Amino acid sequence: xxxxxxxxxxxxxxxxxxxxxxYIGSHTVRHLEEHGVPVVVLDNLSTGHRAAVRSPLxxxxxxxxxxxxxxFARVRPAGVVHFAAKCYVGESVTDPSKYYRENVLxxxxxxxxxxxxxxxxxxxxSTCATYxxxxxxxxxxxxxxxxxxxxxxxxxxxxxxxxxxxxAYGLRVAAPRYFNAAGAAQDGTLGEHxxxxxxxxxxxxxVALGQHKEITIFGTDYPTADGTCIRDYIHVExxxxxxxxxxxxLQSGTTELFVNLGTGTGFSVRQVIETARRVTGHxxxxxxxxxxxxxxxxxxxxxxxxxxxxxxxxxERASRTSCxxxxxxxxPIRAASTAPDARRALRVPFRCAHxxxxxxxxxxxxxxxxxxxxxxxxxxxxGVRGARRG
Numbered sequence: 001x002x003x004x005x006x007x008x009x010x011x012x013x014x015x016x017x018x019x020x021x022x023y024i025g026s027h028t029v030r031h032l033e034e035h036g037v038p039v040v041v042l043d044n045l046s047t048g049h050r051a052a053v054r055s056p057l058x059x060x061x062x063x064x065x066x067x068x069x070x071x072f073a074r075v076r077p078a079g080v081v082h083f084a085a086k087c088y089v090g091e092s093v094t095d096p097s098k099y100y101r102e103n104v105l106x107x108x109x110x111x112x113x114x115x116x117x118x119x120x121x122x123x124x125x126s127t128c129a130t131y132x133x134x135x136x137x138x139x140x141x142x143x144x145x146x147x148x149x150x151x152x153x154x155x156x157x158x159x160x161x162x163x164x165x166x167x168a169y170g171l172r173v174a175a176p177r178y179f180n181a182a183g184a185a186q187d188g189t190l191g192e193h194x195x196x197x198x199x200x201x202x203x204x205x206x207v208a209l210g211q212h213k214e215i216t217i218f219g220t221d222y223p224t225a226d227g228t229c230i231r232d233y234i235h236v237e238x239x240x241x242x243x244x245x246x247x248x249x250l251q252s253g254t255t256e257l258f259v260n261l262g263t264g265t266g267f268s269v270r271q272v273i274e275t276a277r278r279v280t281g282h283x284x285x286x287x288x289x290x291x292x293x294x295x296x297x298x299x300x301x302x303x304x305x306x307x308x309x310x311x312x313x314x315x316e317r318a319s320r321t322s323c324x325x326x327x328x329x330x331x332p333i334r335a336a337s338t339a340p341d342a343r344r345a346l347r348v349p350f351r352c353a354h355x356x357x358x359x360x361x362x363x364x365x366x367x368x369x370x371x372x373x374x375x376x377x378x379x380x381x382x383g384v385r386g387a388r389r390g
Contacts, residue, residue: 011035011037015247068113080121081243082122089292173257179232180200204273217273246259
């Protein structure tokens, strides 16, 4: 069953991808390129990777307003996708000044450059951290936004800036609030590589590769079934697709779009570790530590995405991660939780096949094949070690 993808919207370029040398940014750049959209990447390479970029690259810091204006005057972008930000919850608690400067002030510089150049459309990389501790689950777009970390507060502040700039200056703005990005490009040329790495899945796999002795579980006394935090994992290529679609929605005339991007299914830290043990064959020892500041017990998207298959069947809330957790060899993918007025425009086609039919395999199925053998070389490209990744 391979549904139609003919409803995929077109995007006008060139698109300036800010932070396009990073993890999600580089996958989005690749996705835009594959859809024939001209792209220019703007990144200061403080955490991004030059090797992850094939498009024209402008090495510019958003704090440099003069250089930023020069880029806009030369590129004349038809739209902006903005990923550049500091994104560590714990660090934001200990050094909030860095987060307000790098996230809020630098985004203000970007918006001012857009105004001066006449660029109207921007898709901003937001986060479910703007919701804070859930008062109800799952989290829907109308949930109160009361972030508990400076990181989440800066992202919410930027959302407010976008709304104000839209209403006062005519910018068209989208802010997808996504949950936990995971996975890598299927050809192995892009993946996740942060220094330091704080994301659970690559850290677990580093243990399976023998690069660390154990994985630390931060807190086992949360009010969840097994005492560990629960998160909603969405594949990075699905996020890339959703950003392209959001930009197309703006270019078609929508003025504001604030939506969740998630699968609607949560998995605990222990569940992720157990799944990695099963598919890698590695024991993956654990160590228990105190809770980290700013970590809510559970974050799961509450929007329901729908896809229409080629035979007319409706498939809801499918995710490669949930399929992987059930032990399937191939997972359904593509999930985007959206507000009601944007669901149709952002509908992402469901694609899954089994056996010999072509498909994307589930995250852990790919990782299992690449991590067996306990070799860093075999893991190249999946975000543990490798030459080309975001």
